Amino acid sequence: MEKIILTGDRPTGRLHIGHYVGSLKRRVELQNSGEFDKIYIMIADAQALTDNADNPEKVRQNVLEVALDYMACGLDPKKSTIFIQSQVPELCELTTFYLNLVTVSRLQRNPTVKSEIKMRDFEASIPAGFLTYPVSQAADITAFKATVVPAGEDQMPMVEQTREIVNRFNGIYGETLVEPQILLPENEACLRLPGTDGKAKMSKSLNNCIYLSDSEEEVRKKVMGMYTDPDHIKVSDPGKVEGNTVFTYLDAFSRPEHFEKYLPDYKDLDELKAHYMRGGLGDVKVKKFLNAVMQEELAPIRERRKELEQQIPEIYQMLREGCVAARAVAAETLKEVKDAMKINYFDDTALIEEQQAKYSEVQ
Numbered sequence: 001m002e003k004i005i006l007t008g009d010r011p012t013g014r015l016h017i018g019h020y021v022g023s024l025k026r027r028v029e030l031q032n033s034g035e036f037d038k039i040y041i042m043i044a045d046a047q048a049l050t051d052n053a054d055n056p057e058k059v060r061q062n063v064l065e066v067a068l069d070y071m072a073c074g075l076d077p078k079k080s081t082i083f084i085q086s087q088v089p090e091l092c093e094l095t096t097f098y099l100n101l102v103t104v105s106r107l108q109r110n111p112t113v114k115s116e117i118k119m120r121d122f123e124a125s126i127p128a129g130f131l132t133y134p135v136s137q138a139a140d141i142t143a144f145k146a147t148v149v150p151a152g153e154d155q156m157p158m159v160e161q162t163r164e165i166v167n168r169f170n171g172i173y174g175e176t177l178v179e180p181q182i183l184l185p186e187n188e189a190c191l192r193l194p195g196t197d198g199k200a201k202m203s204k205s206l207n208n209c210i211y212l213s214d215s216e217e218e219v220r221k222k223v224m225g226m227y228t229d230p231d232h233i234k235v236s237d238p239g240k241v242e243g244n245t246v247f248t249y250l251d252a253f254s255r256p257e258h259f260e261k262y263l264p265d266y267k268d269l270d271e272l273k274a275h276y277m278r279g280g281l282g283d284v285k286v287k288k289f290l291n292a293v294m295q296e297e298l299a300p301i302r303e304r305r306k307e308l309e310q311q312i313p314e315i316y317q318m319l320r321e322g323c324v325a326a327r328a329v330a331a332e333t334l335k336e337v338k339d340a341m342k343i344n345y346f347d348d349t350a351l352i353e354e355q356q357a358k359y360s361e362v363q
């Protein structure tokens with residue numbers, strides 16, 4: 001079986017370092033590993049509209065921002081097909097058929113959707129499209145026969161929902177769709193990177209992000225203002241590293257060579273944590289180190305983005321070609337789906353003859 005990747009992002013803002021450690025960095029590594037037969041990266045504008053129906057301009061603007069962030073991080077349109085969800089209408093058709101294989105109560109139990117509904121104050125007025133977006137995600141994944149979905153932890157329920165739909169579909173209509181696996185980050189801190197405010201998840205909708213396109217100064221300010229241990233008041237106080245965002249980010253980003261370069265008094269992160277917990281290590285020193293580490297990782301992305309920002313027509317052209325290529329693949333799967341469901345009235349000459357024969361016998 002071919003090894004195929006499908007993953008993507010909602011164009012609700014520029015991409016942040018949560019996306020980067022949760023999925024984007026891995027995608028680029030997988031793309032360059034040459035181990036995959038095909039890689040599809042989707043800018044999920046239709047999904048973004050499920051909770052931004054009143055703000056289509058936001059979605060429209062951010063399609064380009066996300067594409068710029070992708071390419072700045074090293075996604076290469078020669079190796080990966082980058083496309084925009086709404087430009088592949090076959091995905092809507094698949095969604096319509098899959099909706100019949102899912103119950104409303106199953107959708108209401110989805111823990112990620114549940115917490116997103118809370119976060120958006122949707123409780124009394126959930127857009128139907130929002131409640132059902134995991135089904136449209138199943139269409140996105142299966143349309144490309146994806147075997148692997150590299151994503152953060154919040155996507156686990158979505159991939160699980162997709163697997164259920166695949167099993168249900170194949171059980172009723174015969175073996176047609178492929179069951180995907182989620183590929184989570186190996187580093188625990190990257191599963192769900194917290195926001196700079198210490199809130200559970202860095203999220204475009206929560207305003208607690210460090211964006212890949214932030215300037216050096218913006219990154220520095222955000223790092224220096226980050227949430228730490230509220231009880232660590234004096235430098236001499238013993239501090240907590242658990243739930244301390246600065247240390248979570250160091251878990252996600254720092255490597256032993258960073259210590260040698262920027263903080264040679266410590267061998268590695270364990271030593272730094274031990275000192276913090278004992279007391280006698282101030283937040284400012286740790287934050288300055290984190291800033292150095294982050295700047296090293298983000299500087300090349302920022303520079304590459306600056307170059308790409310001068311090539312906007314080429315980026316739209318790349319997206320246009322990606323949409324055409326993606327559409328061709330999705331159309332093939334849709335045909336297989338319709339054949340399996342016997343929604344192929346005009347292609348099936350036997351059907352027409354059978355129907356005629358039925359009436360001819362009656363006469």
Ligand code: ATP
Pocket residue numbers: 008009010011012018019021022023150151152153154155190191192193194201202203204205206
């Ligand atoms: P929105 O608030 O609009 O939902 P978002 O910031 O949650 O935006 P998505 O586009 O929903 O971003 O997520 C895109 C990908 O990035 C998914 O694979 C998701 O798991 C991953 N991701 C998003 N936020 C984080 C995070 N804080 N830590 C790790 N991975 C993340």
Ligand code: MG
Pocket residue numbers: none
């Ligand atoms: Mg999200």
